[in-house]
Structures are given as C-alpha cells and as structure tokens.
Amino acid sequence: MNKDSSQTALLWIVAAGFFMQALDTTIVNTALPSMAHSLGVKPLMMQPVIVAYTLTMAMLTPASGWLADRFGTRRVYFTAILIFVLGSLCCASAHTLGELVIARVLQGVGGSMLMPIGRLAVLRAVTGEQYVSALALISVAGQVGPIVGPTLGGWFVQAITWHWIFLINVPIGAAGLFMVWRYLPRSSGTAAPPFDVIGCALVSLCMIAFSLAFDAPVQTHRAAWSAGLFALGLASAFAYVPYARRRRDPLFKLALFGEPNFSVGLIGNLVCRVGSSAVPFLVPLLMQLELGYTPLHSGLMMLPAALAGTVAKRWIAPLIRRYGYDTFLLVNTLIVGGSIVAFALISRGTPVIVSLVVLAIFGAANSMQFAAMNSITLKGLSHEDAGSGNSLFSMVQMLAMGLGVTIGGALVSLVAAHWDSVALGFRVSFASVGAITLISALIFRGIEEAPPARATVKAVAAGGR
Known part of the structure; x- marks a missing residue:
C-alpha cells in the first residue's frame, strides 16, 4: 500500500472512532425515559449512566498518550475499539441500573482512548501542512454523531428497543477493528518514561x-x-x-498555569460547560416528561441545535479576527447563557417554532463558544507543554460534562420532591445552570488579548469540541 492510500485508510479508521465516541455521548439522552421504565427506576435517576461514562473518560485520558508510546499506536487503538464494543454489548445486556452503570464505565475505558490516540496517530502520520485539513476531515465524523444521535436514539426506542442505541456500535466497531488490523502499520512500543x-x-x-x-x-x-x-x-x-x-x-507540570490565558480558559471552560452540558440531558427529558413528546419527536427537536452548530463553525475565525477573543467570548457567553435560561420558559403552550429558534440559537452560539474557548486556552502554550496542557484540558471538559448532568438532574429532583412539581424543577434547573454559564463571562474578562494566530483559530474551529 502506498503512502497516500495508507493515510486515507488511517483517516477513515480515526473517523470511525470519532463517530462512535461522538454518537455515544448524544444517542443515550433521548432514550433515558424508556431505559428508566425498562430498568424500573425514575427517569431523573438516570444521570449516573452519563456521568459514569464521562468521568471514566476524564480519568483515563492522560494515560492514552503514554499507552500509545509504550505499546504502539496500532495495538492500543485496536484494544480501545475492542473494549468500547464489549462495553456496548454489556450495556445492551444490562437488566438493572447498577449493571448499566458498570457497563458504561467499561465503555468509557475504550472511549477515553479513541479520540486522543486517533488525533495522535494522524499527527504522526500526516505532514504539518496537511494536518489541519486531515483534522477537519475526520472531525466531520465527530460532527455527524451529535446531529444523528438524538434522532437515531429516539427512532430506535420507538421502532425497536433502547438496547439498539448500544448495539449500533457493534458493526461500526467490527469494521474499525478490521481496518486497524488490515491497514494500520505495525508499531512497536518505545521506552516511554514512567507514568505518574x-x-x-x-x-x-x-x-x-x-x-x-x-x-x-x-x-x-x-x-x-x-x-x-x-x-x-x-x-x-x-x-x-x-x-x-x-x-x-x-502528570501535569505546574508551569502550565504560568500561562495566564491557560488558567483563565481552563476555569472559564469548566464553569461555562456546566450549563452547556446540562442542556442535551435536560431538554429531551423536558420534552418527553412534561411536553408529552415521543422519543422520536424529541430527538428530531434537537436537530436544529446540531445543524446550527455545524453551520456556525465557519463564522468563528472571522469574528475572532474582527473583535478579538475577549469581546467575542463576553458577548457569545451571554448569548449561550441567555438561551439556556430561555429553556425555563418553554411549556406545553409554547409554539413549536419558538422552541426550535431557541434550540438553534443555543446550538450556534454553543458551537462557536467551544471553538473559541479551546483556542484561547491552548494557543499560548509552548510546544513542550502542548501535550500535557491538552490532556488536562480534555479532563476538565469531561468533568464539566459530568457536573452539568449531575447538577441539572439534582436540581430537578430536589425541587420536584420539595414542591411536588417536576415542571417547576425543570424551570429552576435551566435558570440555575444558565446563570452558572453567565458567570463564566466574568471569568473570560481576565483574558490577556493578543493578535490571534490565524492558523490556530482555523485548526481549533476545524477540530470541533
């Protein structure tokens, strides 16, 4: 196989991993009420299913690069897909909430290695001039996952059973395993330094x-x-x-925090993403438990947010170049937080078009927010600190996702139990997590503005979340 064919095969393999990981973070949300009914628990008790997955990925992400160096990229990536597929089969076979949470932990072990090692494999195989284009190509798979995930999850629940939201990973994973075994070059491990x-x-x-x-x-x-x-x-x-x-x-050098924008960006990311991560969990529950939507209908309602986010990616670089990171993040954070608070006003009497507009605004602003936060946090790091900083940044992202689901779900449950009103619980939850996101606008005011590096902005915009 020549070099071009080998690189093409690599991109398809990594894209498959990106797709599985991105799909799995969104396909579960619309199926949660049906899963809860099947497992004999309340829908608002299902947040451990998501938190267990994200926390596992957060904890193991720093080890992925070391494992790839120690045992070889091909061997570790093959193992990651295999564990992810086995975890998916265990999820589909679960009969209790406890079994499902344990299976999600196993799935998270594999998922923690899919994206970091995939990016590492592309970085090592593709030349610097082609890396941004290659990253943009495989990131399309990561963007397709959130677009089709909620709708596909809703369709599986209505047409077949919720078990298929996990079983769908089996054929995709099997194809990925074959491609890794067939096309990825064999690589032996190196004398990596001891893992911390x-x-x-x-x-x-x-x-x-x-x-x-x-x-x-x-x-x-x-x-x-x-x-x-x-x-x-x-x-x-x-x-x-x-x-x-x-x-x-x-594991992480303290010198990382000597870069001011890294510290500000890390804290701002954690606070801002709490609200952004609560929305994909809370909105399908609101639609099914309070508005009476079917799983498929609630999944289709999430499409405007995903599509608007994909379209808005092309606006990021020109807006940052024109207004700078500080002004852009201040205004855009207010839009993201305001749109989250607006979900608290949605009720049975709200016209569908209003809900769709709010979802589209949230999706577009949130997509640009992620790319801008990624860029400002990492762009000032030296080449030596980039890998370590990126690992810590990924951990914080996953932690924020878990916190968003935990805080959002806990607020709904507490308010519903105290005032005997689930509808009020959703309103309080959306208003609270939206307020948390708005607070992050104050954090981003601490950014030390510098002329944005055009290549960096484009690369992060292409790289997605």
Missing part, C-alpha cells in the same frame, strides 16, 4: 469527589456527605501541588 500513577490518582480522586459532592449518593445526612466529598476534592487538589513540585516528570 500517583498524580493521576490524585487528580482522578479530585474529579470524582467534586462530581459526587453535587449529588451525594445517600438520602440521609446529604449535606454532610456533600461537604465531606467537596473537602476531599479540595484536599486532593492541594495535595497534588507539593507532589508535582517534587516529581521531575509529573
């Missing part, structure tokens, strides 16, 4: 504790449990600082 197991454990404990603190898994003494988990998260974070100072090659 203690540092990874401290960071992972911090993320798990913070996530559980917002929805303590106990009914009695909930406030005490939440406070204790929050304190544990803070202690883990503070313990990492002296540990990283003593270790010669820590």
Whole structure:
C-alpha cells in the first residue's frame, strides 16, 4: 500500500472512532425515559449512566498518550475499539441500573482512548501542512454523531428497543477493528518514561469527589456527605501541588498555569460547560416528561441545535479576527447563557417554532463558544507543554460534562420532591445552570488579548469540541 492510500485508510479508521465516541455521548439522552421504565427506576435517576461514562473518560485520558508510546499506536487503538464494543454489548445486556452503570464505565475505558490516540496517530502520520485539513476531515465524523444521535436514539426506542442505541456500535466497531488490523502499520512500543500513577490518582480522586459532592449518593445526612466529598476534592487538589513540585516528570507540570490565558480558559471552560452540558440531558427529558413528546419527536427537536452548530463553525475565525477573543467570548457567553435560561420558559403552550429558534440559537452560539474557548486556552502554550496542557484540558471538559448532568438532574429532583412539581424543577434547573454559564463571562474578562494566530483559530474551529 502506498503512502497516500495508507493515510486515507488511517483517516477513515480515526473517523470511525470519532463517530462512535461522538454518537455515544448524544444517542443515550433521548432514550433515558424508556431505559428508566425498562430498568424500573425514575427517569431523573438516570444521570449516573452519563456521568459514569464521562468521568471514566476524564480519568483515563492522560494515560492514552503514554499507552500509545509504550505499546504502539496500532495495538492500543485496536484494544480501545475492542473494549468500547464489549462495553456496548454489556450495556445492551444490562437488566438493572447498577449493571448499566458498570457497563458504561467499561465503555468509557475504550472511549477515553479513541479520540486522543486517533488525533495522535494522524499527527504522526500526516505532514504539518496537511494536518489541519486531515483534522477537519475526520472531525466531520465527530460532527455527524451529535446531529444523528438524538434522532437515531429516539427512532430506535420507538421502532425497536433502547438496547439498539448500544448495539449500533457493534458493526461500526467490527469494521474499525478490521481496518486497524488490515491497514494500520505495525508499531512497536518505545521506552516511554514512567507514568505518574500517583498524580493521576490524585487528580482522578479530585474529579470524582467534586462530581459526587453535587449529588451525594445517600438520602440521609446529604449535606454532610456533600461537604465531606467537596473537602476531599479540595484536599486532593492541594495535595497534588507539593507532589508535582517534587516529581521531575509529573502528570501535569505546574508551569502550565504560568500561562495566564491557560488558567483563565481552563476555569472559564469548566464553569461555562456546566450549563452547556446540562442542556442535551435536560431538554429531551423536558420534552418527553412534561411536553408529552415521543422519543422520536424529541430527538428530531434537537436537530436544529446540531445543524446550527455545524453551520456556525465557519463564522468563528472571522469574528475572532474582527473583535478579538475577549469581546467575542463576553458577548457569545451571554448569548449561550441567555438561551439556556430561555429553556425555563418553554411549556406545553409554547409554539413549536419558538422552541426550535431557541434550540438553534443555543446550538450556534454553543458551537462557536467551544471553538473559541479551546483556542484561547491552548494557543499560548509552548510546544513542550502542548501535550500535557491538552490532556488536562480534555479532563476538565469531561468533568464539566459530568457536573452539568449531575447538577441539572439534582436540581430537578430536589425541587420536584420539595414542591411536588417536576415542571417547576425543570424551570429552576435551566435558570440555575444558565446563570452558572453567565458567570463564566466574568471569568473570560481576565483574558490577556493578543493578535490571534490565524492558523490556530482555523485548526481549533476545524477540530470541533
């Protein structure tokens, strides 16, 4: 096989991984009420199904690059797809919520390696001049997943059963396994430096504790449990600082935070994405539980957000070049937060066209928000720190996704239980997570503006979320 054919095969293999990972983060949302009914639990108790997946990916993402160096890209990528497919089969076979959560953890183990190692494989195989184009090509698969995911999930639930939202990964994964085995060149591992197991454990404990603190898994003494988990998260974070100072090659160098925009972007991303991540979880539940929509109808309603987000990607670079990162993020964050708060006003009497417009505005603004936040956070890092900074940034993204689902679902449940009104619970939840997103506009005011690098903006815009 010549070089061009080998690169083409590689792009298709990575695109398949991107598609599976992106599809799986969205296809589940519209099926949650049907899954809850089948498993004998309340729909608002289903957030662990999503949180378990995102937290697992967050914890294991830093290890993906080390595994690829130690055991070879081909071997690790093949294993990642295999684990993801096995996890999908276990999800489809689950009979209880506990079994499904455990299966989602297994699925997250494979998913944590799909995108990072895919990007790494392309980076190593494609020349610098062609990398942006290659990344844009495979990112199309990542964009198609969120577009078809909610609708496909709703259709599976209505036409067949919810189990097929996981079984769909089996034929795609099988094709990916064959292509990896057939077309990816064999690569032996290298003498990679020792992996920072203690540092990874401290960071992972911090993320798990913070996530559980917002929805303590106990009914009695909930406030005490939440406070204790929050304190544990803070202690883990503070313990990492002296540990990283003593270790010669820590998981994340403290020097990363010497780049001002990285620190501001990281905190702004975490806060902003809480609201953005709650929307895909809450909106299908609102539509099915309160507005009386079918799973397919609620999935189709999510299409405007995904399509608007895809179209809006082409506006990012010119807007940033014209107004700068600080002004763009200030205004766009207000639009994202405002659109999330607007979901609180949607009721049975709201015209469908109004709901579609709000969803489209949210989708377009949110897509541009992700690309701009990605760019401003990473563009100032040195070549030496880029890999480590990107891994930490990916972990924060996944943590924010889990927090958004946890906080959004917990608020609905708490308000519904206290005032006996699920509708009020949704209104309070949307208003609260929207307010959290609006707060991030103040954080982004700390950005130190510099002339944007055109290639960097284009690359991040192409790279998606």
